[in-house]
Amino acid sequence: MMKDVVKKENGGRNWKSQFATSNLVDAKIANKIVVLRDVQVMIDRDIAELYEIDTKALKQAVKRNIERFPESFCFELDKDEFENWRSQFVTSKSDRQGLRYAPYAFTEQGVAMLSAVLRSEKAIKVSIEIMNAFVQMRHYFRNNLALANRLTAVENKVDSKFKTIDENFSKIFTALDSSPKKAKEGVFFKGQIFDAYAFFQDLIKTAKKEIVLIDGYVDLSVLERFKAKQKNVSVKIYTDPRAELRQIDIDKFNEQYPTLDVARTKKMHDRFMIIDNKELYHIGASLKDLGKACFAFEKMDEPKKWISAILTDLR
Numbered sequence: 001m002m003k004d005v006v007k008k009e010n011g012g013r014n015w016k017s018q019f020a021t022s023n024l025v026d027a028k029i030a031n032k033i034v035v036l037r038d039v040q041v042m043i044d045r046d047i048a049e050l051y052e053i054d055t056k057a058l059k060q061a062v063k064r065n066i067e068r069f070p071e072s073f074c075f076e077l078d079k080d081e082f083e084n085w086r087s088q089f090v091t092s093k094s095d096r097q098g099l100r101y102a103p104y105a106f107t108e109q110g111v112a113m114l115s116a117v118l119r120s121e122k123a124i125k126v127s128i129e130i131m132n133a134f135v136q137m138r139h140y141f142r143n144n145l146a147l148a149n150r151l152t153a154v155e156n157k158v159d160s161k162f163k164t165i166d167e168n169f170s171k172i173f174t175a176l177d178s179s180p181k182k183a184k185e186g187v188f189f190k191g192q193i194f195d196a197y198a199f200f201q202d203l204i205k206t207a208k209k210e211i212v213l214i215d216g217y218v219d220l221s222v223l224e225r226f227k228a229k230q231k232n233v234s235v236k237i238y239t240d241p242r243a244e245l246r247q248i249d250i251d252k253f254n255e256q257y258p259t260l261d262v263a264r265t266k267k268m269h270d271r272f273m274i275i276d277n278k279e280l281y282h283i284g285a286s287l288k289d290l291g292k293a294c295f296a297f298e299k300m301d302e303p304k305k306w307i308s309a310i311l312t313d314l315r
Helices: 044-051 055-064 079-089 093-098 108-118 121-177 193-205 220-228 247-256 303-314
Strands: 007-010 013-016 034-036 039-043 074-076 104-106 185-188 210-214 234-239 260-264 271-275 279-283 295-299
Touching: 034 079, 039 044, 039 108, 044 055, 044 104, 044 108, 044 121, 055 108, 104 108, 108 121, 193 220, 210 303, 220 247, 247 260, 271 303, 279 303
Parallel strands: 210 234, 234 260
Antiparallel strands: 007 013, 013 034, 034 039, 039 104, 074 104, 185 295, 210 271, 271 279, 279 295
């Protein structure tokens, strides 16, 4: 079980609440470890409780051997730290009233020194357990810091990804609200599958009479795009003889969305789409590969001139 972290700024010092985890040597000990001045420490009264001695006796032992307890081993809480600690970790009103003097905080090294000063079997045994808890808590903090850093990195990537998605959808909805005929040229990048489909679906919907597609790699997925056409619009496809398009696919399409006619040819390398014999689009990739790689489309000028030349060459 992990208790919530409480952090408070006091004169440049950070105070955080303790953690306790079920996989520590002793969860009771771990629960008494706090972080003060960016160091893991235990308060004197908590240590005394584990040693089964009075807090006063513990403090007296420290004062008699004060040369063994530099500030890196033991320090007294200042006024702000004392009040903050009392408000967060001392739950009983009578207990708070009984604390007239600021307690001492012992680091891992200070706990080790206490066992040498007190020299009792109980102190030695408990001190070893406390130091083991300090070690595991240190690993715990380190592992969770690494996890937090990874989660932050993932969060940043997700935020960036959703920002890109929002921007893309904004572009799509803007395009859907406007006439596809206004689009003259553009580029779809790898991964913009929906963008590409949205454009070509709307392009198909603009046809009133006929759509001609010249694409050497037409397959069933391309036929699915033409489901968006208006009811009485015919579709003529010129594709390579080796294209993965079966006659049964053509027949099934015609049963629901007539009329589709497919011709096989090797005369064209590039891909074109002709709308109502009026508009001509040059397409940089096969329609079956929409969004799989970067490609461009372009609405060509002087369509009448080029449409006639392209259809004549195909026949």
